[in-house]
Every structure is written in C-alpha cells, then in structure tokens.
Amino acid sequence: DEAALAAAAAACADEPIRIPGSIQPHGHLLVVRPAGPAPSAPPGPPALTVLSASAGAARTLGAAASAGADLADLSGQLADLVRSVIDGGGDQTTTIDPVELPVGSGRRHHAVAHRITPTSSDSSQHPALVVVELEPARGDEGPTHPWHLQLPAVLRRLQDAGSVTALAESLATGVRELTGFDRVMVYRFDEEWNGEVLAEDRRADLEPFLGLRYPATDIPAQARALYARQWLRIIPTSSYAPVPLEPAEPTGEPLDLSLAVLRSVSPVHLQYLRNMGVAASMSISLLHGDRLWGLIACHHYAGPHRPSVPVRTAAEFLGRTASLLLPVVVGRETDHQVVATSQVRARLTELLADSPEMALEALTREDATIADLVPCGGVALRIHGELRLLGATPPPAVVAALSVHLADGPLVTSSLAATALEVTAGLEPEDVWATASGVLAAPIAGGQPGDLIAWFRPEVLQEIIWGGDPRSSTLVSSDDGTVRLSPRHSFDAWSETVRRTAQRWTQHEVDAALGFARHLSDSLLREVERTSRLAR
C-alpha cells in the first residue's frame, strides 16, 4: 500500500501541467507569430499570424480567430498590443496586463498577452510567440464598481499586522471581501513543503479547515515551481470540459502554457476539488523573496464562481503586497522571540550567579526555569548525578541512556527516532518519541559523568490543535477509491510524513540553549575550583 502511494505521488510529480494542450472554457486563447520579413510583403507592420486558436473561438469571435488568419483582422487594437509585447524585448514573461477591448462582434473582452519562446528549439528558428487570452467582460463591472475603494482599508490592516498569523488573517478576510468566495484560506509551507492552514475566513455554516495539515504531495513540485512564477490561478468551474487548441502543436511541439491564465489544470487536481465539493477555486501565490512561502486558496461550493478580471487583479495585488510585507513581519516575529529568549537567559544567569552551589534548585524552582528558555514540552537537568525533570519528559532511564551519547558533545535533533541512537532503555519506542521526538541536549561539565541539560519536544502529531475534527465525516467526500484525494486522506498522508518528528529547533533556539549549557558548565567548573581552593 505504501509503495502504491509512493507510485501515485511520483505520477503526480511527473504530470506535465505546463503543456495540457487545452484551456478552460471561460475564455479564448490565440497563439500568434509575427510574419518573418518577406520581400513581397506589403509596406506597414508585419502581419501577426494566428498559429493556433482554442476550439470555438472563431464561432464566438469571428473567422479571424482561427489558425492562418491575421490578428489585425480580428482587432487592430489587439494587434497593436501584441506588437508592444513583441517589442518589449527578450524577457519571456513580458505581458500586457488586462485591457478591455471590443473584439469580434464588438462584445467587450479583457485581453492579456505574454511572450513565450518555444521550449526545446533554437530561437532563431522559432522566434517568440505571443499568447493572447480573451475573457468576456461581465455586465456588472462598470467603472463605479467599488472594489478599488476597499483596497486602502485592506492595505492598512496588512501593514498593521504584528505577526505572521495576523497578516494571514487580514489577507484571508480582505481577499474574501473582495472576491466573494465561500472560503478563503492562507496556507503556509514548511521546510519539507508540507502545508498548514494558517488563517481562514469562511461562510459561517461551513466546517472550519483552520489548522488543517497536508502533505507536500498534494501540491507537487512542478506545480509549486510554476506557482513561484505565476501569481494567480482561477478555476471558475471544477467540472468543466477542457477546450483543445487547434492545432495543439503549431510549432511541432507542445505549447508551454505556464503563464496562461486559461491553462487547463491537472485532471487529478480537478478530481480532488470535486471530491471536496469545491465547485470553483482560485489560488494566489505568496512569496518570501524568490521562494514560494504559501498560497491564498479560495473555494466556492454553491456553484461556479468567476470574479471579474479587475477583482482578480486586485486580489493578486493584495497577495503581492502581503509577499512584500512577509520578510518584515517574519523578521519582527523572530526579533520578538530572540528578545524573549535573551531575557530568560539573563534571568537564569542571575539566578545561577546568586547561588552557584545550588544550581539544580536555582534553575528549576524560581520564577524563570530552564524550561522557559526555549519552547519545549519538558526539560531534564542532571548536576552532580542528581536528576531533575520538568514538564513532559521521557523517564529517567531514557535520560540516562541519552547521556551516554553526549560524550562527544551536544545533540540537536527533531527526530530522535531517525538518529538510530540506542535510547529507549527497554521502553516501547513510540512512548519515548511521544515526549522526546525533539531533543536539544548538551553534557554538563564540573560535576559527574552523565550530567546533562536536555530540552524535549513532543511528536508534532500530539500537539496539533484542530479547529474541527479532522476525521469528521464531511471531510470524507466519497466512499469509493477516490477518497484518497481528500483532505481526510491528506491528513492521514501528512501524519505519516511527520510521524516521530517534532517541531524543528530554530538556529536562535539552538544558540541560546547550547550557549546557556556552556555557561552552566563554566559556572560549575569555577565552583569546583573555588571549593577546592577553600579546602586547601
């Protein structure tokens, strides 16, 4: 079964989502190439030849929206825009941002365009192509549509966020107000690309997804790579029938639709959405520097949902703005933690200086204890052979077994199980990992062999606080085999990936803890010296 899961995940990671050869049905796509300089060409700008068009485009827009036509015959304004993309230079991502134009029969459309360079071939043979996408403007979005009036208030809330969670909450609320989705979540990725729902704004009657975790495989690597380049995805109808491009390979190779807004999305993902009862979905990337940090993920359950192009642009703008703010807010949060840690450390140092001969008591009994130095479940301190345990720790026999492995120096791990050190002392191993998946431990000098200080963190699974019951029935959307593609399955799969691991120790926590351990050793060594001097 585990092998089957791994194979399925690998298949997902291999899915060529950039070259589906088809689009979603809520707009039209044209692939255009400027005609080469031909001696017989009439004077004026070179023709823009339509190489490929989505099926049905000609029926809706007119005959010029099909392969072989000249784009100028469809719309002179559109042709001008496409020329400006071509003139824009070599950057593959040169785009025209949405403009509203009458196209075809005169119906207004939002147009976007971007350059692509055919992937595998020599670019002198294949000059850049331009992908043009048209989406019918909706009737309800006159110039007085008030979406932009909401932006200053949302921006102010983002700017005021004192923590990453507060930023995520403001973002979820702001994007939901703007777009009207039933549920808006902010996901954050961890170092291994597992995800967590950090904030959520939803219709009151929906079950909360706040706190939900999911494994890295739910958003496979090639999708994450794409989302780091392309900020917004919209799926107005998860049950749509893809519309093929005709021809699908006008250059003899599949077209790279990475940056196309209308790109037909992965059928696996569509199935996932339908299993969850999601009728429409949108996601916006959140980047910390160049790295994909998370996603704003929006669900609609009641039926198809297509916020207008201007509203989507505003939502993307919020995502980009929040991304710019992320380093500031993350930095602010780390600063707070570093300050809090150094205050505890100063207090412990003071307590130790006051009664160096009673270190064990001084560090475990007062207003501040070593358990306050770094976030942990529990802590063990052994000085002169005497052991003191605070909070949730493994039993003394395990601490003793651990001390043997500290002879060579400190141990820092978020998965004691994975270190394969012999520490279980005859106990049921899972009982040990329950309290001691994470260990940050150092030997203490100046007393007896086996003296140590050790901070413990529980297995992450024991710590998760759920906004709802992750195993509740509504998350199980199907009784047949497809149940695998659901948040319920995601939780199970994620649980597997984090079994026997704890929250990681951050660099500043490691520095603070090991720094204090050295300080304690020095202090004990000085105390030994002082008492031996007195004895002489």
Ligand code: BLA
């Ligand atoms: C894409 N998967 C995604 C996206 C999200 C998720 C948010 C971005 C696409 C979008 O905007 O809709 C995952 N969405 C979730 C999760 C929740 C949610 C976890 O709402 C929980 C509440 N997905 C799987 C598995 C595979 C998979 C098992 O669960 C593969 C075996 C694939 N997910 C997959 C692929 C994409 C994707 C291929 C890319 C879709 C695309 O852009 O074409």
